[in-house]
Amino acid sequence: MLKRSDGYPASRLVTVLAIVWGLAVGLAAAGSRPAVPNPTQAPAAAPALASSPTPAAQATGFVGDDTCTTCHEPQGKAMHATLHGKAQNTRTPAAKANQSCESCHGPGQAHVDSGDKTKIKRFTALSAKDVNAACLTCHTRSSHADFEGGMHSARNVSCATCHSVHSPKSERAQLKTVTAVETCQTCHKQEAMKVKKSGHMPVREGKMDCTTCHTPHGSNNVRMLKTGNTLNEMCASCHAEKRGPFLHDHAAGRENCASCHDPHGSNNDRMLVAKDPMLCQRCHVSSRHPATIYDGTQIAAASNRAIGRSCVNCHSQIHGSNHPAGEKFLR
Amino acid sequence: MRTKSLTMVVALLLIAGGAAAQNGATPPAQPDVTKPEGSSSTEFPLVNVLDIAVRGTSFGSDSDPARFQRYRDVRDGGTLDRFRLFKDTNTYRYNLQADHIGYRDQRYSGSYTNYGKVKASFEWNQIPLYYSGSTRSLYDQSTPGTLSINDSVQSGIQNKTLALGTALTVAPAFDLRTRRDTATGTVVYSATPTVDVGFTVRNTQKQGAYPWGGSFGISNAIASEMPVPVDHRTTDLGTSIEFSNGRGYARLAYDGSFFRNNVTTLVFDNPGRVSDSPTAGPVQGRMALWPNTEMNTVSASGGLKLPGHSRATAYISVGNMSNNAALLPFTINTALVSPALDRPTADISARVTAMNYLFTSRPVNTVWFSARYRQYEMDNRTVPFKVSNSVNYDTAIVALNQSSEPFSQTRHTFDADATYSPVRHVGFRAGYTREEVDRTYRIVENTTEDIGRVSVDLTGLPFLSVRGVFEHGKRRGTPVDGLELLAIGEQPLLRQFDISDRDQDRFSTIIVVTPVSQFSVNTSISFGRQEYPGTTFGLRNNDNQVYSLGFDYVPGDKVSMGLTYGFEKYTAGPPIPCRRTRSRSSTTRRSSSTTRGGTGRTTARTVSTPSMRRSTC
Numbered sequence: 001m002l003k004r005s006d007g008y009p010a011s012r013l014v015t016v017l018a019i020v021w022g023l024a025v026g027l028a029a030a031g032s033r034p035a036v037p038n039p040t041q042a043p044a045a046a047p048a049l050a051s052s053p054t055p056a057a058q059a060t061g062f063v064g065d066d067t068c069t070t071c072h073e074p075q076g077k078a079m080h081a082t083l084h085g086k087a088q089n090t091r092t093p094a095a096k097a098n099q100s101c102e103s104c105h106g107p108g109q110a111h112v113d114s115g116d117k118t119k120i121k122r123f124t125a126l127s128a129k130d131v132n133a134a135c136l137t138c139h140t141r142s143s144h145a146d147f148e149g150g151m152h153s154a155r156n157v158s159c160a161t162c163h164s165v166h167s168p169k170s171e172r173a174q175l176k177t178v179t180a181v182e183t184c185q186t187c188h189k190q191e192a193m194k195v196k197k198s199g200h201m202p203v204r205e206g207k208m209d210c211t212t213c214h215t216p217h218g219s220n221n222v223r224m225l226k227t228g229n230t231l232n233e234m235c236a237s238c239h240a241e242k243r244g245p246f247l248h249d250h251a252a253g254r255e256n257c258a259s260c261h262d263p264h265g266s267n268n269d270r271m272l273v274a275k276d277p278m279l280c281q282r283c284h285v286s287s288r289h290p291a292t293i294y295d296g297t298q299i300a301a302a303s304n305r306a307i308g309r310s311c312v313n314c315h316s317q318i319h320g321s322n323h324p325a326g327e328k329f330l331r
Numbered sequence: 332m333r334t335k336s337l338t339m340v341v342a343l344l345l346i347a348g349g350a351a352a353q354n355g356a357t358p359p360a361q362p363d364v365t366k367p368e369g370s371s372s373t374e375f376p377l378v379n380v381l382d383i384a385v386r387g388t389s390f391g392s393d394s395d396p397a398r399f400q401r402y403r404d405v406r407d408g409g410t411l412d413r414f415r416l417f418k419d420t421n422t423y424r425y426n427l428q429a430d431h432i433g434y435r436d437q438r439y440s441g442s443y444t445n446y447g448k449v450k451a452s453f454e455w456n457q458i459p460l461y462y463s464g465s466t467r468s469l470y471d472q473s474t475p476g477t478l479s480i481n482d483s484v485q486s487g488i489q490n491k492t493l494a495l496g497t498a499l500t501v502a503p504a505f506d507l508r509t510r511r512d513t514a515t516g517t518v519v520y521s522a523t524p525t526v527d528v529g530f531t532v533r534n535t536q537k538q539g540a541y542p543w544g545g546s547f548g549i550s551n552a553i554a555s556e557m558p559v560p561v562d563h564r565t566t567d568l569g570t571s572i573e574f575s576n577g578r579g580y581a582r583l584a585y586d587g588s589f590f591r592n593n594v595t596t597l598v599f600d601n602p603g604r605v606s607d608s609p610t611a612g613p614v615q616g617r618m619a620l621w622p623n624t625e626m627n628t629v630s631a632s633g634g635l636k637l638p639g640h641s642r643a644t645a646y647i648s649v650g651n652m653s654n655n656a657a658l659l660p661f662t663i664n665t666a667l668v669s670p671a672l673d674r675p676t677a678d679i680s681a682r683v684t685a686m687n688y689l690f691t692s693r694p695v696n697t698v699w700f701s702a703r704y705r706q707y708e709m710d711n712r713t714v715p716f717k718v719s720n721s722v723n724y725d726t727a728i729v730a731l732n733q734s735s736e737p738f739s740q741t742r743h744t745f746d747a748d749a750t751y752s753p754v755r756h757v758g759f760r761a762g763y764t765r766e767e768v769d770r771t772y773r774i775v776e777n778t779t780e781d782i783g784r785v786s787v788d789l790t791g792l793p794f795l796s797v798r799g800v801f802e803h804g805k806r807r808g809t810p811v812d813g814l815e816l817l818a819i820g821e822q823p824l825l826r827q828f829d830i831s832d833r834d835q836d837r838f839s840t841i842i843v844v845t846p847v848s849q850f851s852v853n854t855s856i857s858f859g860r861q862e863y864p865g866t867t868f869g870l871r872n873n874d875n876q877v878y879s880l881g882f883d884y885v886p887g888d889k890v891s892m893g894l895t896y897g898f899e900k901y902t903a904g905p906p907i908p909c910r911r912t913r914s915r916s917s918t919t920r921r922s923s924s925t926t927r928g929g930t931g932r933t934t935a936r937t938v939s940t941p942s943m944r945r946s947t948c
Contacts, residue, residue, distance in 0.1 A: 089447030127755035141575045149691045149701040156758035156788040189855040193897040202402035220687040229685035240565040240590040241621035259829040282870040285822040304554040313544035313554040323619040331618040
């Protein structure tokens with residue numbers, strides 16, 4: 001018999017993780033490689049309203065925007081048209097006077113002096129983790145704070161996989177595609193195809209998009225869901241009528257909406273994962289109802305257990321009932 | 332409890348650390364300096380648009396206009412389909428947007444941003460849901476919450492002078508639809524360079540009617556299909572304050588959700604009766620529709636950067652769900668004496684506690700790992716509602732001697748993932764998840780699932796991208812007591828698929844080849860397999876295969892095209908083996924412990940259950 005759970009031995013877990021982490025950091029220190037210049041680290045002293053870097057900045061290898069845009073004018077202009085270019089916002093790269101380019105790309109002096117592309121941080125040549133580390137230096141709030149440790153981070157997805165700093169195409173979020181759905185379906189083909197099915201949420205009609213439910217940066221919820229702590233809480237954020245709790249709860253529904261519904265879409269009514277009554281028969285083969293599949297003969301006989309909404313013709317309060325006689329979800 | 336205490340302490344320390352970081356924060360060495368304002372050079376995608384058109388749609392005789400317009404409104408006529416107005420300067424930006432103006436699926440939104448100071452946005456979004464344009468019903472919907480049938484029709488059906496089918500043919504047809512109107516307002520005020528304060532208000536109103544079923548009996552039951560009235564409103568409030576700097580963040584938030592239903596009771600005429608009867612059924616049925624409920628949550632979260640490219644974050648939330656709606660009498664049938672209610676209101680309350688702790692580290696450039704512990708507990712504190720005598724379909728009083736089953740659950744999830752990237756384009760990942768669920772009032776009270784996974788991701792190359800993942804999971808639960816299933820009239824060999832023992836494998840891969848920058852070919856392959864080894868009745872296995880092949884061609888910024896073919900196959904079953912040997916010899920099973928729902932009730936019973944030997948086909 002399995003032991004009833006009373007929680008993980010968290011103290012042991014934390015201890016083991018701390019040891020592993022300590023060993024890893026030790027190994028890293030022992031075999032440390034030459035440090036890559038941190039492009040997001042600003043120089044010790046910065047110019048004030050200056051159009052060229054101060055001697056201190058020059059000493060740390062910064063050359064200033066004017067120098068960068070001498071060769072990279074289109075990129076400079078494009079960047080200043082985006083949110084990164086709004087200098088009034090003190091959190092943006094543009095607020096670093098004359099060093100907005102080098103806020104992300106790092107000191108450019110070596111690159112300017114040699115003309116060598118490898119002497120400056122090029123995001124197309126960085127690993128996903130390095131790209132993310134650069135972006136997350138400033139993007140530390142809200143859902144960005146959950147990026148590290150999220151599914152996308154684990155799968156080598158970088159910020160630059162979806163977003164474009166210099167040439168965004170979307171109206172918001174600086175995506176590489178016009179819509180968020182287009183960005184997501186680049187990888188999530190299966191979900192994108194489900195949305196095309198007859199039972200679907202209004203995604204293809206443009207009334208919702210993937211980010212209505214998911215936050216691609218990461219979240220405290222499962223499956224990178226945007227709100228709540230469970231899938232059910234996410235669903236109930238729009239379908240609050242089914243949230244309950246009810247006097248008589250349908251425990252399976254209370255535990256997981258996705259046991260019966262496929263939120264991305266299905267070819268069944270109400271996005272059910274299987275047709276009724278077969279869906280209900282996966283869990284209920286009751287003495288009051290035939291323990292066989294409701295076949296054509298049942299439909300021909302217009303059995304109220306097979307036609308229309310099948311089981312929920314009578315068990316219409318299947319999500320839960322607040323009626324004192326609602327234990328079978330009939331009232 | 333020990334676990335909870337420890338983890339809470341860890342979380343609070345982290346949050347405190349995050350908050351403390353603001354005091355000791357070393358601001359960027361370079362002071363923030365505002366540039367002189369200049370004109371913005373925004374051109375794309377901030378383009379002002381006014382899209383005016385005339386639209387016409389033709390439906391064939393066998394087409395379904397309602398399904399075609401399920402979530403949209405494509406009526407004939409002139410349209411102002413898309414309106415975009417932007418203004419963007421170096422200090423502020425606003426935009427006004429409208430879509431499908433004047434139609435049921437219209438949307439309006441606006442936003443204003445004063446860079447670095449305030450962001451405000453508003454949206455009004457209408458989502459129609461069109462079920463049918465040819466619905467006929469005997470029910471008159473003029474009184475909200477009461478669906479009545481003409482007395483002469485009821486008399487005719489009861490006296491068998493009028494057939495139900497005949498009566499329906501003269502019923503008027505109407506549109507069956509609902510509409511969800513959502514208004515959302517959000518303001519984020521940046522009080523200081525490190526502190527944001529946010530407010531969100533969302534109001535969702537849903538009105539209309541959708542298909543519903545009601546019934547009046549078990550044997551020879553009349554199941555009436557009816558348009559159930561929908562008129563409810565949900566108001567969500569959210570506020571938060573967040574501190575963040577380069578070293579960490581701390582966030583406090585409150586979220587409240589208030590659901591209010593204007594039609595909490597549905598009374599519907601019995602098409603087969605014109606008078607109440609203690610044996611033949613009532614003249615009306617009555618059911619409780621969605622009750623008014625509330626949910627309030629307070630949460631705190633924080634994160635801290637640690638040495639060795641590491642980071643720890645913690646999140647704790649405490650919430651309450653409640654429902655105190657007045658309860659209806661057991662029956663509306665005046666010919667029956669309604670049993671007394673155990674209490675006049677639902678008086679339901681559940682405490683929800685959630686925690687989430689995450690540690691990530693990248694101690695060396697090629698290795699990254701994360702560990703996460705998540706706990707969710709829904710502690711339903713409702714006193715069970717005793718039901719000594721109940722009423723079936725308002726037709727008869729039956730002895731029940733049961734109580735409601737306030738469902739509770741606790742989930743513990745541990746995730747660990749490690750990624751190894753020997754070269755910058757390639758990542759190999761291995762991961763493990765263990766989830767334990769404790770629940771009450773279900774036939775399996777505890778399940779433990781172990782999931783292992785490996786993946787490989789080849790990304791960042793201009794001509795090739797490959798992603799593949801394989802997962803294997805195994806879920807096992809506490810033994811099922813067939814007696815419990817027998818007691819509720821279920822097949823004792825049945826196992827409920829969402830909590831039964833399960834073995835599952837999943838593999839998926841996606842490959843994108845881009846020989847030239849304008850053209851790419853993509854393919855995806857997925858296999859999934861689930862087996863329920865302890866299940867004789869119910870879902871025994873569930874397989875899926877999904878393939879897709881497509882291409883994209885983007886000759887320029889203004890034009891793109893693509894085509895994808897997808898194939899999906901889902902197989903559930905198989906049915907009970909076609910050849911089996913039934914052994915009707917009774918097997919005596921002894922159950923020494925049948926505890927349900929943590930009530931502490933322990934009984935010892937001995938029953939005989941038929942056993943079944945199976946052989947495969």
